[in-house]
Amino acid sequence: MALTRQQVREALIRVLASVEGYNPSDIEAAIEARGGDGNYDLDSKVAESVIAGLEVVLGVRLPGPSELKRSQYTSIDSLIRLVLPVLSAV
Amino acid sequence: MADFVSGTDIGDAWLNAFAVVRSRPRGAVNLSVEIKNPLIEDLGIRREIELHLSDLQRDKHVQSVHTVANTIFPIAQYRPGEGAAERFFVNVISGGTVRRGNAAGWGTYIQRLVAYPTPDGETTNQLEQILARLRGDRHWADIYEAPIMALGEGAATSTALLHADVRTDSRRRGGPCLAHLSFTLDDGRLSLAALYRHHTYIDRAYGNFVGLGRLMNFLANEAGLEVGNLLVVTGHADDGLPGAAKLLSAAIAASGEPTPIELQARPLGVGWHDLDLPEAARVA
Numbered sequence: 001m002a003l004t005r006q007q008v009r010e011a012l013i014r015v016l017a018s019v020e021g022y023n024p025s026d027i028e029a030a031i032e033a034r035g036g037d038g039n040y041d042l043d044s045k046v047a048e049s050v051i052a053g054l055e056v057v058l059g060v061r062l063p064g065p066s067e068l069k070r071s072q073y074t075s076i077d078s079l080i081r082l083v084l085p086v087l088s089a090v
Numbered sequence: 091m092a093d094f095v096s097g098t099d100i101g102d103a104w105l106n107a108f109a110v111v112r113s114r115p116r117g118a119v120n121l122s123v124e125i126k127n128p129l130i131e132d133l134g135i136r137r138e139i140e141l142h143l144s145d146l147q148r149d150k151h152v153q154s155v156h157t158v159a160n161t162i163f164p165i166a167q168y169r170p171g172e173g174a175a176e177r178f179f180v181n182v183i184s185g186g187t188v189r190r191g192n193a194a195g196w197g198t199y200i201q202r203l204v205a206y207p208t209p210d211g212e213t214t215n216q217l218e219q220i221l222a223r224l225r226g227d228r229h230w231a232d233i234y235e236a237p238i239m240a241l242g243e244g245a246a247t248s249t250a251l252l253h254a255d256v257r258t259d260s261r262r263r264g265g266p267c268l269a270h271l272s273f274t275l276d277d278g279r280l281s282l283a284a285l286y287r288h289h290t291y292i293d294r295a296y297g298n299f300v301g302l303g304r305l306m307n308f309l310a311n312e313a314g315l316e317v318g319n320l321l322v323v324t325g326h327a328d329d330g331l332p333g334a335a336k337l338l339s340a341a342i343a344a345s346g347e348p349t350p351i352e353l354q355a356r357p358l359g360v361g362w363h364d365l366d367l368p369e370a371a372r373v374a
Contacts, residue, residue, distance in 0.1 A: 020358060021169055021177050030358035041361025043166030048185030055188070064188040074361065 003058075008083050009037070012076065015053035019046060037076035047073045054079075060086050092120035099348055100125055100299045101132020105341055107327070108291045112338055117328030121289075128282075128303035128320035131296075131351050134344035139296050142337045144368040150331060156365035158297025161198045162268075163304040166362065169355045175312045179204050179218055199268055199301070202238045217309070220273060224280070224313035234273035238266050268298070273309065274318075280310045281318030289322070290330020292337060298322070300351055307353050 003011075017024040034040045042050065044065060051062050051073065062083065065073060072078050093110045097103025103125040111118045136155055143152040159165070167181050168174065186201045197205075205213040216236040223233060270285040284302055289295050302320055310317045356362070 019177075019181050020355075021171065021173065022358065027358065034359040040359040041363070043164075043355075043362055045160060045164035045185060046166050046181070046355075048188050049167065049181040051188045052184040062188070066189060 003084075003087050005080060005084060008080050008087070009076070011057050012050070012054065012079055012083070015057060016042075016046075016050050016076075019049045019053060031076060037080070038078075040076045042074045042076070042079070044070055044074055047079070050079065051082075054083060058083070058087065060090055062086055092122070093118050094122045094124070096124040096126065099127050099130035099132060100296065100303060100351070101130075101135040101345060101348070104291070104296050104299060105132075105135055105338075105345060107295070108334075108338055108341070111291050111327050111329065112334055117326055118324070119326060121324045121327045123322045123324075125299060125303070125320040125322070128299065128306060129317055129351055129353070130348050131300060131303075132345055132347055133349045134347040135341045136296060138337060138340040138344045139292070140367055142333060142340070143293060143331075146331055146333070147367060152293050152331070152367070153297070154365055154367045155297040155300060156362060158294055159301035159304065160200075162200060162298060162301025163308060164200060165304055165352060166355045168304075168308055168353075170311060175218075175221055175308070178308070179215055183215075196266060199238060199266065202240075202266065203236055203271075203305075206237070207240045221309055221312055224275065224309060224315065228275060231275050232272075234275065236271040236273075238268050238270060267294070271305075273306075275315070276318065279316045279318035280306060280313070281320070282306050283321040283323065286322065286324040287326070289324040289327045291327060292329050292331040292334060294330065295322075295327075303351055304353060311353075 013024045013027050017027045020027070031037060031040045048065055051064070055062050063086075068082070073082055095103065095106040095110055097106050103123050107118075107121060107123045110121060140155060143154070146152055164182065164185075167185075168178050182200055182204050186197065186205060189197075196202075203217045204215045206216050208214050220234045220236065223230070267286050267288045268284060269287050272283045272285070274281045274283070282302060282305075284298075286298075289298070299320070299322065302322070303317075306317050306320065309315075
């Protein structure tokens, strides 16, 4: 499955917005306020829900937190880096 | 001999209970701990506990107070507002699906509360049921029960067999240590009695008290109630880790910083790294 980084990011923002109970534009505003994708911190439990949501949206099995270091799934940037190679392998 | 101790807040209660645990040669048996205000902690005591855990983390698997509290109530997943409880339930249940392999095990306490295994192989959301009752007819004071242990589970969740069936129970250690939650509604206040089969005081008790306080707040807030008192009853309470005498002295000296516990998610994008265990071990 070939998706660009931007497409993965959009899917991630939509899922995160749903998990947090906000609109995607609110998430984007928060990312900007925090200084970019790498500075937007995700709590590990929130990240678990986001990973679960991405699995449904993208139709792939992603690594679970037990298979990862925490730094690999607790920012917008790191989650995108987690998803892209999985999609390219499908 | 059973013991009863009381404290004004989480820190005070932990300190008083830990002193009792330390006074018994093999730990306390049937220890009851009352926390009059479970929404207040003592940051001085918490800091000493975490410094102590930090000292031990090179040799022992230890977790921060924040991580332990999250096993009962994952605070970052609760944003009060419209649909907050329902969203919390959906997110916790979905998040549990990506805990795989050994990490899945018997689950976490919050998973047992929102996806309790039923005999027919399905799950039931105990918190949702309790919340529906609390939001509805409040005539009843005592119909808000939530077991953590499940009867008749298979070998795949072997640690959860602990005390589930005495004929097959051969395990002595491992989770879950929390066995049952009993909420009581009285005069608009929601109180909680939590039953533990075993409680280790250096590494788990303080975080568990924080998690239970947050759980009480969640239900009370979502049902328009006040938070009452918390009673934690433990069959066997012990230190759990080395250095108890040193920690007790340090905690006594550091006590006296009562502070409200955090009760909801932080602003979007703000993490919780400040609550990780300190990296550098303190010089003894």
